[in-house]
Amino acid sequence: KAGVTQTPRYLIKTRGQQVTLSCSPISGHRSVSWYQQTPGQGLQFLFEYFSETQRNKGNFPGRFSGRQFSNSRSEMNVSTLELGDSALYLCASSSPVAKSSYNEQFFGPGTRLTVL
Amino acid sequence: GQNIDQPTEMTATEGAIVQINCTYQTSGFNGLFWYQQHAGEAPTFLSYNVLDGLEEKGRFSSFLSRSKGYSYLLLKELQMKDSASYLCAVRNDYKLSFGAGTTVTVRA
Numbered sequence: 001k002a003g004v005t006q007t008p009r010y011l012i013k014t015r016g017q018q019v020t021l022s023c024s025p026i027s028g029h030r031s032v033s034w035y036q037q038t039p040g041q042g043l044q045f046l047f048e049y050f051s052e053t054q055r056n057k058g059n060f061p062g063r064f065s066g067r068q069f070s071n072s073r074s075e076m077n078v079s080t081l082e083l084g085d086s087a088l089y090l091c092a093s094s095s096p097v098a099k100s101s102y103n104e105q106f107f108g109p110g111t112r113l114t115v116l
Numbered sequence: 117g118q119n120i121d122q123p124t125e126m127t128a129t130e131g132a133i134v135q136i137n138c139t140y141q142t143s144g145f146n147g148l149f150w151y152q153q154h155a156g157e158a159p160t161f162l163s164y165n166v167l168d169g170l171e172e173k174g175r176f177s178s179f180l181s182r183s184k185g186y187s188y189l190l191l192k193e194l195q196m197k198d199s200a201s202y203l204c205a206v207r208n209d210y211k212l213s214f215g216a217g218t219t220v221t222v223r224a
Contacts, residue, residue, distance in 0.1 A: 033212065041145035043159070043203065043214035056211040092157060105149075105212065 002027065004093050004108035016031045018019040021111045022108045025072050032074040033105060034066060036048030037088040046089075049074055078113075118142045120215035122204050127221045128194055136189045136218045137154045138204030149202040149212065150178050159203055162189065194222050 005024045013019050025032050034046040044059040049068035066076040072093075079087055092105035119141040128134040138149070147166040151159035155187035165171055165187060177190040191198055199222045204215040 008216045031210070033210075035214075037210075042216040043205075045213060046137050050210070056209055058211070103207075104161045104164065107160070109158050 003087060004091060006089075006091050006108040006111050007066055007087055009109065010112045010114075012116060013081050014116050015083060017081050018077065019081060019113060020075055020077045020087055021091075021113075023074045023076075023108060024095075025074070025091075026095075026106055027107070028074050029093035029095045030089030031094045031103070032068055032072065033087050033092045033094075034074070034076050035092065036060075037110070038086075039054070046076065081115045083115050086113060087091045088112050118206065118208070118213040120204055120206055121212060122202075122215040122218045124216070124219070125219045127223060129223050130194055130196060132194050134191045134194060134220060136191070136202050136204075136220070138187045138189070138215055140185050140187070140206050140215075142185075142206050142208055143214060144208035145182065146207040146209065148178075148180055148187050149205040149207065150176075150187075151205060151214075151217070153203060154200045154216070155200075161204075192221070196222050196223050196224065 004046050014106045031050045035043050037043045047054055048056045051070045063079045068074045073111040088110045090110045091108045094103040094105045123136045149164050150162040152162050153159040163178035165178050170179045175192045180187045201217040201219050203217045205212045
């Protein structure tokens with residue numbers, strides 16, 4: 001079974017630009033979550049999608065947005081990039097239905113974004 | 117809000133046992149996860165606790181006390197390959213909140 005894939009793996013942008021990252025979940029998984037990982041803040045939750053609907057959102061500014069397609073693939077977009085957006089962006093997929101059900105999240109390799 | 121605390125670093129000798137503690141104060145609780153992350157790699161799942169008690173999985177065990185907001189991950193018979201960051205994460209609804217991670221260094 002193929003794992004979670006993320007593209008691109010590395011990206012360099014300049015301040016003010018916008019960027020779109022892509023995530024393909026494990027086949028059959030319908031939930032996709034996005035995280036930002038930085039040395040100072042650790043792993044921080046961005047948002048989670050299930051069946052094309054955002055079910056939960058972290059405490060990030062509106063410049064961070066996402067969406068999910070009918071095939072469960074997901075994209076996240078960051079507009080007006082700032083230097084502090086430099087981070088590893090991780091996507092994770094799982095196949096939960098109920099809130100209380102066990103749902104192991106499988107992480108992709110991440111996209112390393114550098115903002116200059 | 118979410119507050120998840122774990123030690124920053126721990127060092128142990130090959131073959132020894134190390135216990136990584138995690139305390140949490142969160143607005144909701146639907147389970148606690150432990151992940152392992154090697155440098156430059158994605159986190160990988162180690163264990164999940166939703167009820168109080170001990171869950172054992174080979175060399176790794178995880179304990180949860182919901183009333184105390186406390187969990188620990190026990191790594192036994194340490195091997196060099198166990199040198200990594202260990203992340204404690206609390207699930208609330210569909211959101212996972214992570215601690216900052218504990219870097220474990222295993223020495224020969």
